Amino acid sequence: MKLFFFFLATANSLDYYRELGLRRTASQAEIKAAYRELAKKHHPDKSKESNAQVRFHRIAAAHETLSDPEKRRLYDMYGEDYKSVAEQHAQAQQRRQRQQEFFDPFGHYRRRPQAIPIFSETAWITAESYGDLVEDSTDIWLLQFYHDWSEPCKDFAPKWEALAQKLLPMVRLGRVNADQNFGLVQRYRAFLRCRQTAFTIECSVPTLVLLTPSAEGSMHGEAYRGSMQAEHVYEWLKRSFADSRRGIRDVKASPTALQAFLEPPWARRRSLRSESSKFGREPSKAIIFSSRAVADTLFARYIARRFGKHLDLGTIHVHGGLQGSSEGAKLSRSLGLTDLPAIVIWPDGSDTAKPVVLAVDSNSDVAQREELLLAIERVAAPTVPLLTPSNFFSSCAPASWDEDPRFCVLILVWNSILWADEAVAVLKLMREIGASGAAPFVRFAWVDAQRQLPFVQHLLGKASKAQGRSQGPTSLPAVLALRGASAGAGLRRVKIALQRHSLASLTSDVLLQWLEGLRDGGAWQPVRSGLPPLRAVEPPSIGTRLYVSFVYRGGWLLLLGCVGLAGVLAYYWPTLKQQWRERTSQQRQQSRAEPSCATDGKWQSASPSSEEPSSSAPASSPKCGVVQVGADNLLDVLSSASYVLIFVVNSGVADRSTMQKLIDYFSDSLMQDSVSSRSWSCVMLDMSREMANESKPALLSELLSTLRGSPCAVVRNRAQRKVVAYRGKASPRPVEEWIERLKMGELSWEHLGATTES
Numbered sequence: 162m163k164l165f166f167f168f169l170a171t172a173n174s175l176d177y178y179r180e181l182g183l184r185r186t187a188s189q190a191e192i193k194a195a196y197r198e199l200a201k202k203h204h205p206d207k208s209k210e211s212n213a214q215v216r217f218h219r220i221a222a223a224h225e226t227l228s229d230p231e232k233r234r235l236y237d238m239y240g241e242d243y244k245s246v247a248e249q250h251a252q253a254q255q256r257r258q259r260q261q262e263f264f265d266p267f268g269h270y271r272r273r274p275q276a277i278p279i280f281s282e283t284a285w286i287t288a289e290s291y292g293d294l295v296e297d298s299t300d301i302w303l304l305q306f307y308h309d310w311s312e313p314c315k316d317f318a319p320k321w322e323a324l325a326q327k328l329l330p331m332v333r334l335g336r337v338n339a340d341q342n343f344g345l346v347q348r349y350r351a352f353l354r355c356r357q358t359a360f361t362i363e364c365s366v367p368t369l370v371l372l373t374p375s376a377e378g379s380m381h382g383e384a385y386r387g388s389m390q391a392e393h394v395y396e397w398l399k400r401s402f403a404d405s406r407r408g409i410r411d412v413k414a415s416p417t418a419l420q421a422f423l424e425p426p427w428a429r430r431r432s433l434r435s436e437s438s439k440f441g442r443e444p445s446k447a448i449i450f451s452s453r454a455v456a457d458t459l460f461a462r463y464i465a466r467r468f469g470k471h472l473d474l475g476t477i478h479v480h481g482g483l484q485g486s487s488e489g490a491k492l493s494r495s496l497g498l499t500d501l502p503a504i505v506i507w508p509d510g511s512d513t514a515k516p517v518v519l520a521v522d523s524n525s526d527v528a529q530r531e532e533l534l535l536a537i538e539r540v541a542a543p544t545v546p547l548l549t550p551s552n553f554f555s556s557c558a559p560a561s562w563d564e565d566p567r568f569c570v571l572i573l574v575w576n577s578i579l580w581a582d583e584a585v586a587v588l589k590l591m592r593e594i595g596a597s598g599a600a601p602f603v604r605f606a607w608v609d610a611q612r613q614l615p616f617v618q619h620l621l622g623k624a625s626k627a628q629g630r631s632q633g634p635t636s637l638p639a640v641l642a643l644r645g646a647s648a649g650a651g652l653r654r655v656k657i658a659l660q661r662h663s664l665a666s667l668t669s670d671v672l673l674q675w676l677e678g679l680r681d682g683g684a685w686q687p688v689r690s691g692l693p694p695l696r697a698v699e700p701p702s703i704g705t706r707l708y709v710s711f712v713y714r715g716g717w718l719l720l721l722g723c724v725g726l727a728g729v730l731a732y733y734w735p736t737l738k739q740q741w742r743e744r745t746s747q748q749r750q751q752s753r754a755e756p757s758c759a760t761d762g763k764w765q766s767a768s769p770s771s772e773e774p775s776s777s778a779p780a781s782s783p784k785c786g787v788v789q790v791g792a793d794n795l796l797d798v799l800s801s802a803s804y805v806l807i808f809v810v811n812s813g814v815a816d817r818s819t820m821q822k823l824i825d826y827f828s829d830s831l832m833q834d835s836v837s838s839r840s841w842s843c844v845m846l847d848m849s850r851e852m853a854n855e856s857k858p859a860l861l862s863e864l865l866s867t868l869r870g871s872p873c874a875v876v877r878n879r880a881q882r883k884v885v886a887y888r889g890k891a892s893p894r895p896v897e898e899w900i901e902r903l904k905m906g907e908l909s910w911e912h913l914g915a916t917t918e919s
Contacts, residue, residue, distance in 0.1 A: 175241050177223035185237070189228065196224040229388050282325035282527060286335040288344045295372060296380065300333045301401060302372040306346070306353055306364060308339055313389075317367045320391050327391070329527040330534065331463035332398055339364050352384035369394065373401055395459070402462035409465050410475040412448060414489030422446065422475050423507060445541040448475045449521075450493050451502035452482050460530065464537065472506075472541045504533075506540045508596075544595040545572075545588055548606040548613075550695045556604045557643050558652050568644030568679065569604045573617055575638070583664035584638040590669050600676050615693040620657060638664060642679050646687060655692060656685040787824050790844045792857045795864075802842035805876040806900075807868065812848040814872045815891035823872070826893045860914040867911065872896075875903060876913065883910035 178185055181195040200221070201207065205214045226232045226243075235243035284294060286304060295302050305321055307314035325334050339346050339353070339362070346353060346362060355364040369385040383401075387393050412422050423446050449461060465474045479489035483501060496505055502521045517540045522529055546552060548571060557569040572591070574584050591605040610617040620641060639659065646654035658679055662671055679685070701709075710716040790798045790807065799805055806827060810820045828843050851857060851865060867884055868874050872891040876884045885908050889895045902908055 175219060175223075177226055177236065177241075180219050180223040181227070183227075187227075192224065192227050196220065196228075200224075230390075231388065281322060282329055283321065283334040283336050286337045286342070286345070288342050291345060295335065298333070299374050301331070301374070302333050302335055302380075303328065303398065304335050304337055304349075304370045304372065306337045306339050306349070306368045306370065307366050308364070311366050314367045317389050320389065321367075323391050324394060326527060327395060328398065328459070330531050331459050332401075339366060349382065352382060371398065371401060399457070399459050399462065402459065402466060405462040405466040405469070408469055408474065409461060410473075412475040412477050414477050414479065414487065414492055416492065419448070419477075419492065422448070422473075444471050444473050445543070446473050446475075446507040447537070447541065448477055448505050449502060450477050450479055450489070450496075450498055450505065452479050453502075454478070464534075467534070468537065468541055471543075472537075504537065506537065508540055508542075508544065544592045545605045545607055547698065548608045548695065549698050552606070553695055554652065556606050557655075558645055567602045567604065568642050569606055570640065570642050570676070572605075572607045573610045573621075573639045573641070574607055575610045581638055583667075587638070587640060587664055587667060587672075590667065590672055593669060594673065599673060602680055603676055609698075612698070613695055616695055619688075619690075619693055640664065640667075642676075644685070653691060655688050657688060658683055658685050787828055788842075788844045790846050791851060792854055792861055795858065795861050798842075798844050799876055799882065800878060803840045803878055804842075805878070806841060806843050807864075807874045807876060808843065808845050809848050809868050809872055809874070810845060811850070812868070812870070812872070814870060819891050820872065823891055823893060823896065827896070863914060867913065875900070877910060882913045884913040885910055 178187070181187075181192065181199065183191060183195055187195075200217065203210070203213050203216045203220060205217055208217075210216070226236050232243070283305075284290075286294060295304075303324075305317075307317075321334070321336075328334060337345050339355075343362070346355060346364065349370055352370050353364040353366070353368050355362055357363075367389065371383045371385065372380045373383070375381050385394060385397055387397060410422065412418050447464075461474070461476070464472075468474070477489055477492070479485070479493055479501060480487040481490060483490055483493055483498060493501070493503075496516060497518055498505070500520055504519045504521060506517045506519065508517065519533060519536055519540070521533060525533070546556075548556065570591070572584060572587055574580060580588075588607065594600055594603075595605055608617060620643070621639070641660060642658045644656050645652055646656055660667075660675060662675070675683075707716075711720065787808070788794075788798055808820060808824050808827075810817060815823075824843065824845060831841055831843060846864075846868065848865065848868070851861060857865075864876075864884070867886055871886040871888055873896060874884055874886040876882060885903060887896060887899050889899060899908075
């Protein structure tokens with residue numbers, strides 16, 4: 162029965178070799194190829210089989226086990242349960258260790274510690290040196306956390322030193338003793354998987370942590386969880402340079418593709434518009450010639466990352482080596498290459514006719530790689546760079562130990578896009594002298610005078626004052642030399658010398674003679690005041706300007722005031738809104754309660770019926786309380802107040818809308834003035850209607866004849882009834898002025914009808 166269950170378990174267990182279709186003697190390359198083929202075939206997104214996902218997981222588990230040599234060895238020994246067997250062995254080893262420590266308490270201290278290598282390329286990181294070495298660095302760091310008494314750490318020590326030989330100087334390596342640097346262990350505890358006891362802290366070691374500097378200046382950490390094999394760690398580290406791989410262009414091995422790389426189409430279109438628009442601005446060009454896939458190496462990615470702003474990097478694959486007949490081999494021989502791999506650099510972009518060839522040793526050590534990087538930096542640097550705040554001090558300031566201080570020669574160009582012909586000629590002369598090394602004590606640079614206007618005006622002002630002639634933008638381009646007043650003083654005190662020869666007639670011999678004269682002590686003129694600071698190459702962005710205005714120019718006070726005003730408005734807004742709604746509601750209710758001045762196109766009458774005359778005229782109602790006067794109520798209306806303002810409608814002087822506005826204006830004015838409302842009243846007279854009335858009284862007939870051609874009139878009721886007619890424009894302002902003149906006694910009254918009753 163036991164034998165039956167053993168065969169049943171064996172039949173149900175997974176055979177990783179059978180899953181991949183391989184023999185037990187298969188190599189790592191065969192395992193990798195089989196996994197790729199089966200993973201593509203049984204991927205759940207591509208396969209339509211029902212058990213595709215299960216089969217895909219089994220293939221992945223088989224590859225994970227067989228691709229690791231240690232796991233494969235354990236699998237061959239114990240089968241699918243090799244993980245549990247290994248854990249049991251580890252637990253048994255820990256029990257034996259505890260028993261040994263119990264019976265021999267001093268055995269822990271008699272164990273052999275990890276030997277410190279005498280010649281090591283890695284740095285020993287402590288809590289005190291971490292800030293200076295790692296945190297303030299712009300390099301990529303790989304830290305190894307270890308315990309001094311850990312056997313796995315001792316086994317990994319030689320592999321770590323081998324990694325240092327392969328990774329430096331692309332990645333800097335450091336070792337951290339977890340027993341002595343508790344602060345760093347706590348900082349990276351999430352990566353170390355530590356377990357703290359009452360007296361000690363035990364971590365899963367050795368642990369590798371990769372620290373990559375971010376754009377914000379902080380360090381981004383990532384822990385390595387794979388096999389502690391040097392090859393696997395190297396492939397994992399290449400992923401940190403994945404962005405740099407995109408900056409390496411694969412150039413086709415042909416003269417046409419090479420020319421397109423050196424002078425891309427967009428640069429050719431720009432050069433048609435301005436041949437000199439790229440002077441001092443185009444980065445250098447470099448191509449790595451190799452018979453292998455060199456773009457995937459860590460060294461090539463590091464070159465692209467380190468010199469990305471100043472160097473365009475490309476690769477050309479040479480099939481069959483230099484002795485072959487491929488296009489790559491012919492192109493390599495035409496450039497003078499004698500060995501592969503090699504780096505060919507065109508300084509100053511495509512303007513230099515002869516490139517510089519740097520040989521690369523495929524088995525180079527750390528010192529050779531550092532020497533090659535220094536050579537690339539020296540060759541790729543432009544001969545005549547643009548003077549910026551970052552390179553001004555290094556270009557023009559002499560070193561304190563120089564017995565013969567060096568100086569810099571500047572060519573001032575007003576228009577950095579459209580260079581003058583003389584400026585282009587002088588720039589080429591400077592490049593020739595710099596490339597030949599005829600004047601090693603001189604460093605050349607050019608200045609964008611339009612961008613650095615205060616700096617240029619200061620220099621030209623001092624130079625023109627010293628030589629007795631006026632200098633300004635119209636005199637550019639110009640060439641001048643600048644040096645520190647004394648060695649070790651930097652650029653706090655400087656001397657300048659202006660080149661007096663015409664730039665059009667300037668030759669290489671004349672320029673070298675002038676430089677030698679300056680070296681011997683020449684016509685240097687001291688500058689008493691300090692130089693103004695150089696501006697950035699590009700103007701600051703809108704965000705930068707807003708930040709400066711906010712922080713340094715009191716913008717935060719304005720923002721604080723706006724926030725306070727918004728807070729006050731938000732606090733009182735509900736109250737203001739409620740008051741506005743109440744006021745609007747009151748106005749609507751008042752307008753609905755007021756009667757209209759006209760009904761069905763006819764004027765409102767004071768009496769309910771024209772056939773039933775009222776004994777007394779109604780009092781003036783608000784807003785539209787203007788009484789319409791007629792034959793039936795003429796005497797009552799004229800006797801209602803001391804002064805009666807009569808508005809005449811349908812008289813041919815003004816239309817109804819104009820008269821309505823006039824009536825509304827004066828009725829509102831009388832209602833607002835309590836004094837005038839007691840002695841004045843407003844009435845309305847329909848001229849056409851009353852003229853058609855044949856039975857009108859004599860007083861109305863006399864009034865109608867007086868008001869003919871008048872928009873309004875005033876009737877005074879005293880001992881004698883008198884009237885004054887207005888003959889002007891039917892507008893509120895002129896009528897107001899006419900009434901004021903009437904009150905002042907400037908107008909004459911006319912008699913109207915019989916004497917009034919007292």
